[in-house]
Amino acid sequence: MRSPDEVLVDLRTAWTAALPDRLLGLYVHGSLVTGDFAADRSDLDVLAVLAVEPDPGLLAELGVLHADLDRRHPDWAGRVEVEYVSLDAVRDAAARRARDHLIARISPGERLHLLPATSHRLVTWSTVHDLGRALSGPPPPELLPAVDPExxxxxxxxxxxxxxxxxxxxxxxxxxxxxxxxxxxxxxxxxxxxxxxxxxxxxxxxxxxxxxxxxxxxxxxxxxxxxxxxxxxxxxxxxxxxxxxxxxxxxxxxxx
Known part of the structure; x- marks a missing residue:
C-alpha cells in the first residue's frame, strides 16, 4: 500500500496541472493532521479552494481526475474525501452573507456530486483555517477567512x-x-x-x-x-x- 503522503503528492501534482488557473489552495485536514490516523481505516481529508464555483462541467473534469487517482492507488480507492468550494462561498459564509453557492464533494460511500454550500460546512472550513496543512497554495490563514467561533x-x-x-x-x-x-x-x-x-x-x-x-x-x-x-x-x-x-x-x- 502506498503511504498517505504518496497519495497526497500524486493528488497535488494531478490537480495543480489540471486546474492551474482555478485551484487557489489544496489543504489536508482530519486525522492525518490532528493525530490518530490509521492507515488501514482512516480517510484522507482534503479541502480544495477554487477561484470558480463548482458546476456540472467542472464536476465532469474532477470525475476523470478521481477515476485516475483510484486507478493509480487502488488500495485508497473510496478513501480520499475531497470537498471543492469557491473562495467566495467561504468568504460569504464567514461574513454571514446569505448567498446561494454550490460545493462539489466526494467521500466514502458517496459519489462525486454537487450540493448546496450550507452553513454546516463552516465547521470544516474553520478547522482547515486553524489546523489545515497546505499541499498547494498559501498557508490556510492567508487564504481562508477566520470564522467567528460563535x-x-x-x-x-x-x-x-x-x-x-x-x-x-x-x-x-x-x-x-x-x-x-x-x-x-x-x-x-x-x-x-x-x-x-x-x-x-x-x-x-x-x-x-x-x-x-x-x-x-x-x-x-x-x-x-x-x-x-x-x-x-x-x-x-x-x-x-x-x-x-x-x-x-x-x-x-x-x-x-
Whole structure:
C-alpha cells in the first residue's frame, strides 16, 4: 500500500496541472493532521479552494481526475474525501452573507456530486483555517477567512441537531454506527469543553467523563481502530439511543 503522503503528492501534482488557473489552495485536514490516523481505516481529508464555483462541467473534469487517482492507488480507492468550494462561498459564509453557492464533494460511500454550500460546512472550513496543512497554495490563514467561533459553534449545533435524522437514513452497518458514536463524542468535547480532538482522543475523554456510555464508546473506538468488520452485528439500538439522547442533551445545554 502506498503511504498517505504518496497519495497526497500524486493528488497535488494531478490537480495543480489540471486546474492551474482555478485551484487557489489544496489543504489536508482530519486525522492525518490532528493525530490518530490509521492507515488501514482512516480517510484522507482534503479541502480544495477554487477561484470558480463548482458546476456540472467542472464536476465532469474532477470525475476523470478521481477515476485516475483510484486507478493509480487502488488500495485508497473510496478513501480520499475531497470537498471543492469557491473562495467566495467561504468568504460569504464567514461574513454571514446569505448567498446561494454550490460545493462539489466526494467521500466514502458517496459519489462525486454537487450540493448546496450550507452553513454546516463552516465547521470544516474553520478547522482547515486553524489546523489545515497546505499541499498547494498559501498557508490556510492567508487564504481562508477566520470564522467567528460563535458562528462555527452554531454550525456544529446544526450538525448535532441533524444527527438523529441522518442516522435513520444511514445504512445500519457497524461502521456507520461506530462513526456516529465517535462523531458525537467529538461534538460533545468541542461544545462542552472547547477541545478539537481526534476520534480516539474524544472517545477517551467521553469514556472518562460519561461512564454511563463507556461500554458503547469503547466498542465504537475498538471497532473503528481495530479493524472491525461490517459483518459484525453492531449495536444499532444502543447507538440510536446514544445519538438521540446526546443530541438532545447538547441542545438543551445550549438553551439553558
Amino acid at each position: 458562528l462555527t459553534r452554531a454550525a456544529l449545533l446544526d450538525h448535532v441537531r441533524d444527527w438523529p435524522a441522518w442516522l435513520t437514513d444511514m445504512t445500519s452497518t457497524p461502521g456507520a454506527q461506530a462513526y456516529s458514536v465517535l462523531t458525537l463524542c467529538r461534538a460533545l468535547q468541542r461544545l462542552r469543553h472547547g477541545r478539537q480532538l481526534s476520534k480516539r482522543q474524544a472517545a477517551a475523554e467521553t469514556i472518562a467523563g460519561r461512564p454511563e456510555w463507556a461500554g458503547l464508546v469503547v466498542w465504537a473506538r475498538d471497532w473503528w481502530y481495530d479493524r472491525g468488520r461490517d459483518t459484525d452485528a453492531g449495536r444499532p439500538a444502543e447507538v440510536r439511543d446514544f445519538v438521540t439522547r446526546l443530541s438532545a442533551d447538547l441542545l438543551a445545554g445550549e438553551r439553558g
